[in-house]
Amino acid sequence: MEENSKYKELLNREGIKSTRHRNAILKLLEESEFPQTAEQLYITLREKTASIDLSTVYRTLDTFASKSLVLKSNRVDDGKALYELNHNEHKHHLLCVGCHKLISIEDCPIGELKQTLKNKIDFDITGHKLEIYGYCHDCKKYKLPPSDHDNL
Amino acid sequence: MEENSKYKELLNREGIKSTRHRNAILKLLEESEFPQTAEQLYITLREKTASIDLSTVYRTLDTFASKSLVLKSNRVDDGKALYELNHNEHKHHLLCVGCHKLISIEDCPIGELKQTLKNKIDFDITGHKLEIYGYCHDCKKYKLPPSDHDNL
């Protein structure tokens, strides 16, 4: 299968072995629309491919993160770790507080701030993280009165 | 002591009892320059005031958070919960990756994004969180080559 050779090449480039599990996890992440928890990935892997241990999933994801192949973050509401493929593109996420859907966006408002801060207080921005909460199209109709999320 | 009566009033306004522990935690949060973990608060409380149980600290902080008296967030690197007093002011922080100094700013770039996202994908923003990394004036001279922080 030529898909696996693609992963193999990618992994070799990072100086780590290409294994059945690693290829499967890369493939799964590639197919995932949203960042996934380790457990979500674990369950899916057990369903569709061979047996795998949860610790292997964690170890693999950590290895990938250390090589910058995947990006690790923490879910806002429960602090669980989320993993997604690193496409090396700059993006942010919208979290719907209604259905917990995560939507990726390319818009980034940091540009002008960068210059403002440089002028105002001589601070050089090298990175940032922006999390946005709100209600998606589907959840607006069920919108609840303002809650804790409004303070974030 | 009249400081406690200030806390008592605050707590009564939220419809919850004023207790020794609650007053102490409010006071401690008021004195804290940065968001604290539950354990940091716990340790400090044990040192300077009477005995308190860790579960009480957690329960108190959760209660305060549910009343919006404190803001709860998750530390970026290890996902631990952080608690800080809610001053109801909108602000963000600059984290200097050189000296780990935390600088508060009032600038917020979310305004235009709000309208953009509403038009583009029908998403209603209710809140957001922005963390900015970089080098402060003092650390610029020692600036290191780009690191992990640049991906955040």
Next chain:
DNA sequence: TCACCAAATGCAACTGCCTTGCATTTGCAT
């Protein structure tokens, strides 16, 4: 192709953060 070795994996036990159940204590209204 084979044999070897470091790296990867499975399994089970364990850690750390946080939560919960329950008996006791405390704040506050009456």
Next chain:
DNA sequence: ATGCAAATGCAAGGCAGTTGCATTTGGTGA
């Protein structure tokens, strides 16, 4: 003062994630 709901302490438990160790596997060199 007294009674009751709310708060607390204590101990046990839950859950995400980690680790130690024996076994298996991928890749390299003969």
